[in-house]
Amino acid sequence: MIKITDTHSHYDDEAFDSDRYELLDKLLAEKCEKIVTLGCDIEKSRTSLHIAEKYENVYAAVGVHPENCNDVDESAYLDELKKLASHPKAAAIGEIGLDFHWEPYDRERQLRFFRAQLELARELDLPVCIHSRDSTKNMLDILREYKPNGVMHCFSGSTEVAREILSFGMMISFTGLLTFKNAKKAIEACRIIPIDRIMLETDSPYMAPVPHRGERNDSGFLIHTAEKLAEIKGLSVEETVRICNENAERFFRFEKSR
Ligand SMILES: [Zn+2]
Ligand SMILES: [Zn+2]
Incomplete structure (x- = not known):
């Protein structure tokens, strides 16, 4: 059985309330090398760290998601995050970014x-x-401006955007979106991204790959995204997973955490 590192998930989500720990026990025993679970606000970041504390091979990221920043106290969150980020299982800052999809949002x-x-x-x-x-x-x-040591997650952009992100020295990660029928643009972009700059992720519980599209996603379904990536890159699934797992090790420096 191939074990894949899931570089982006949300196991704090209420979708996992009924079976969170049984599921993680099983995934880590059978299907996952490592799992990164990301917080989207201060409370969820704290929960993500609690989950990571229970497993040697689960790590957390702490951050405030753009969709949540309206509900977070701007005068206090950075100090809170800094404290959380000093936890030995905090491997990254995230999930952070910009989301101008749902109105109303506060761009500034x-x-x-x-x-x-x-x-x-x-x-x-x-x-x-x-x-x-x-x-x-x-x-x-x-x-x-920042050229961060970062990953653009759930990539669905064009070849031109992928080229720019790569030029900043960043990584790009793909979810189950890569397996969707209408993912032509993302697949085109994927072709030009060197395999050593790609990571695999589920964004669980969202973005389940075909043939599970629309279901609750978990890291066990990541094999379908890995198979699609292998097909696009003309590599074996084993080789694809091995390289993506190594990319994740290099990016998160897991051995530095703990
Ligand atoms: Zn996201
Ligand atoms: Zn996410």
């Missing part, structure tokens, strides 16, 4: 939160997991 507030958390990550020498939706222009402007 999102930009402030994103910049502040990029600066925190730089100060703490931690990698960042970045979310971008309907915000390509602002996102690329900020990334060009």
